[in-house]
Amino acid sequence: MSIAQVTDAVIDIEEVRKKYRGGVEALRGVSLKVPRGQIFGLLGPNGAGKSTLVKILLTIVRASQCRGEMLGKPVGDQATLSRVGYLPEHARFPEYLKGREVLRYVAGLGGVAKADAIKKSQELLEVVGMEDWANRKMGSYSKGMKQRIGLAQALVNDPEIVFLDEPTDGVDPKGRLEMRAVLNRMKDEGRTVFVNSHLLGELEMICDSVAIMDQGQIVRQGTIAELTEKTRRYEIGVMGALGSEILGKLKTHGVNMEADRLTMYHQDAGEVQPVIDLLRAADVTITSMTEVRQSLEELFMETVGDKGPGAAMPPKLPKKEKA
Amino acid sequence: MTQILTIFWDSYRLLTAKRLFWVALGLSILIALLYASVNVGENGISVLFGAYEWASPGGIPAFLAQYIYLTTFTNVLVPFWLGLFAIVLALISVCSVFPNFLESGSIDVAVSKPISRVTLFFTKYLSSLLFVGVQVLVFCVIVFIAFGLRMESWNFGIFWAVPLIIFVFSLIYSVAVLIAVWTKSTLLSLLMAFLVWGVSWGFQAAESFLYKMAYTIPSAGLKMDYSTGESEQSDTPQELDPGLAQIHRVVKLVAVPLPKTRDATYLLKTKIKINGKDLTQKGAFLAEEDDTSMQNIHKAEEELANRHSESYVIGSSLAFEAVILSLACFIFVKRDY
Numbered sequence: 001m002s003i004a005q006v007t008d009a010v011i012d013i014e015e016v017r018k019k020y021r022g023g024v025e026a027l028r029g030v031s032l033k034v035p036r037g038q039i040f041g042l043l044g045p046n047g048a049g050k051s052t053l054v055k056i057l058l059t060i061v062r063a064s065q066c067r068g069e070m071l072g073k074p075v076g077d078q079a080t081l082s083r084v085g086y087l088p089e090h091a092r093f094p095e096y097l098k099g100r101e102v103l104r105y106v107a108g109l110g111g112v113a114k115a116d117a118i119k120k121s122q123e124l125l126e127v128v129g130m131e132d133w134a135n136r137k138m139g140s141y142s143k144g145m146k147q148r149i150g151l152a153q154a155l156v157n158d159p160e161i162v163f164l165d166e167p168t169d170g171v172d173p174k175g176r177l178e179m180r181a182v183l184n185r186m187k188d189e190g191r192t193v194f195v196n197s198h199l200l201g202e203l204e205m206i207c208d209s210v211a212i213m214d215q216g217q218i219v220r221q222g223t224i225a226e227l228t229e230k231t232r233r234y235e236i237g238v239m240g241a242l243g244s245e246i247l248g249k250l251k252t253h254g255v256n257m258e259a260d261r262l263t264m265y266h267q268d269a270g271e272v273q274p275v276i277d278l279l280r281a282a283d284v285t286i287t288s289m290t291e292v293r294q295s296l297e298e299l300f301m302e303t304v305g306d307k308g309p310g311a312a313m314p315p316k317l318p319k320k321e322k323a
Numbered sequence: 324m325t326q327i328l329t330i331f332w333d334s335y336r337l338l339t340a341k342r343l344f345w346v347a348l349g350l351s352i353l354i355a356l357l358y359a360s361v362n363v364g365e366n367g368i369s370v371l372f373g374a375y376e377w378a379s380p381g382g383i384p385a386f387l388a389q390y391i392y393l394t395t396f397t398n399v400l401v402p403f404w405l406g407l408f409a410i411v412l413a414l415i416s417v418c419s420v421f422p423n424f425l426e427s428g429s430i431d432v433a434v435s436k437p438i439s440r441v442t443l444f445f446t447k448y449l450s451s452l453l454f455v456g457v458q459v460l461v462f463c464v465i466v467f468i469a470f471g472l473r474m475e476s477w478n479f480g481i482f483w484a485v486p487l488i489i490f491v492f493s494l495i496y497s498v499a500v501l502i503a504v505w506t507k508s509t510l511l512s513l514l515m516a517f518l519v520w521g522v523s524w525g526f527q528a529a530e531s532f533l534y535k536m537a538y539t540i541p542s543a544g545l546k547m548d549y550s551t552g553e554s555e556q557s558d559t560p561q562e563l564d565p566g567l568a569q570i571h572r573v574v575k576l577v578a579v580p581l582p583k584t585r586d587a588t589y590l591l592k593t594k595i596k597i598n599g600k601d602l603t604q605k606g607a608f609l610a611e612e613d614d615t616s617m618q619n620i621h622k623a624e625e626e627l628a629n630r631h632s633e634s635y636v637i638g639s640s641l642a643f644e645a646v647i648l649s650l651a652c653f654i655f656v657k658r659d660y
Binding site: 020055058059060061062078079080081082084086088089090091092093094096097101104105106108109110111112113114153 | 325326328329330332333336337340426427428429430431432433434435436437438439657659660
């Protein structure tokens with residue numbers, strides 16, 4: 001499904017701009033639509049403006065300019081925030097509170113009634129696997145455990161959208177696997193999950209659609225399938241050398257030959273069938289056939305050039321005018 | 324309402340998690356119990372539940388015993404323990420509340436909730452006053468019971484110390500909060516709070532001293548020769564020194580916008596009453612009826628104690644607090660986190 005065709009968008013913003021004091025332009029006219037019920041990934045190198053965009057949607061940062069809506073209400077509407085969950089990057093929760101108390105504290109700030117908060121907290125502690133640790137203080141938790149509590153607190157008000165800023169930061173591989181399961185569970189429950197991350201492999205596995213940000217702008221957005229469509233190709237492995245006659249015929253089908261591998265750039269597997277027929281007719285042994293797509297990481301690198309994750313330069317400062 | 328209660332609950336959990344809170348509370352209870360161990364009775368004064376006794380040959384009348392017992396509370400315990408050491412401990416304990424709250428990753432969660440930043444700020448500020456509130460309340464309960472059992476008179480005026488000390492603390496803490504939201508520095512906010520407290524205390528003490536020199540001493544009939552250091556007591560009030568009066572007026576004017584931490588603490592003496600007389604009316608408890616010079620001295624001291632109206636002390640301090648908190652709230656609300 002193309003994002004452009006989506007009408008039920010939980011976030012629909014246009015021309016969002018943010019200029020910090022000192023002239024640093026963090027966002028330069030961001031327009032974005034996030035479909036309901038999907039896991040949406042926002043990618044970009046450090047300093048691209050991902051966190052600023054999320055913070056604007058959550059009223060943590062005030063936009064210099066913002067048009068659009070979140071959950072059908074203008075961005076900045078305070079009541080809407082009760083329908084939103086958020087796990088900030090490097091989240092800090094009071095160390096003197098127990099895990100269970102953190103959930104009740106966040107629920108209370110969100111205006112959730114005490115009885116509901118108690119019930120929901122217990123349920124979420126089980127979901128994130130922290131029920132055995134719930135009565136210990138946050139100060140005694142490992143980074144991964146804190147992140148699990150962070151994830152649970154983002155859900156304690158039963159939100160329609162959950163914003164997760166680098167949710168797998170500090171989480172071990174097993175924890176990441178479990179977190180992916182939790183994210184998929186959120187999606188199954190009908191929530192929209194908005195993930196900011198630079199771990200592209202993680203996002204590729206869970207996201208339905210993504211947007212790539214660079215230097216304060218959205219440079220690409222769509223489903224992963226759409227974005228990687230152009231690079232779809234089929235690779236056929238063959239055994240032994242091919243004769244000149246068949247090589248000539250293969251070239252007419254747009255086949256590239258490299259060592260023992262034939263490569264064809266086609267969108268449809270049906271277009272590959274004549275090539276297989278040719279190979280079979282010439283008694284060529286086919287060892288493998290693979291559909292290959294560009295990975296999200298390759299797409300990302302192609303989009304932002306050599307400014308890969310962690311390698312981005314900070315935004316340029318405005319030049320001071322001479323008096 | 325759920326959100327406000329949540330912030331108060333969180334502050335309660337924070338203060339009970341602080342070791343300094345329990346140390347201060349323990350010291351408060353110890354000092355209150357020491358006070359409770361003192362007895363001022365018809366036969367004299369005893370301390371440590373009768374371990375040491377000083378007999379009074381002429382006996383101490385009940386109203387005078389009450390006066391001595393309560394002025395020990397208002398003139399010693401309140402200004403030195405509750406109004407100084409307890410406040411210093413409280414400031415050290417809570418001055419990190421706002422800087423910690425404003426740390427990235429912590430403030431984000433709070434301000435992304437459906438609660439206005441103004442409500443969030445003021446609730447956080449008010450809930451931080453719990454530290455002092457709990458200490459003073461426990462202290463006053465012990466003093467109230469001790470006084471009631473010793474004097475067989477239940478004086479609820481003692482509890483005026485609770486709002487007054489919280490108010491004094493809130494004045495100093497407001498400065499710490501302003502610096503905290505501005506710089507996010509715990510150390511700087513603590514230093515600035517102490518600085519403003521010290522400066523305002525200095526001006527109040529100077530104003531009080533100058534008033535005493537310019538008005539109280541002449542009114543009491545005392546004539547001072549500052550070149551020789553000799554003094555002369557007469558039954559009639561002396562002439563005022565216009566130069567000292569002028570200096571007093573200037574210092575008082577400078578002190579107007581400052582928080583009246585010292586003066587507010589001493590307001591307690593006007594709030595606690597024995598037989599309808601407040602504790603500033605020294606003459607009603609101590610003066611001999613036929614001793615004119617002592618009556619003049621007590622009258623002058625009463626004027627000194629009541630030279631500022633309650634509305635001036637509270638009003639000017641509230642104005643200071645309002646300005647400081649408005650500025651702090653403005654920064655808190657407008658800031659990007």
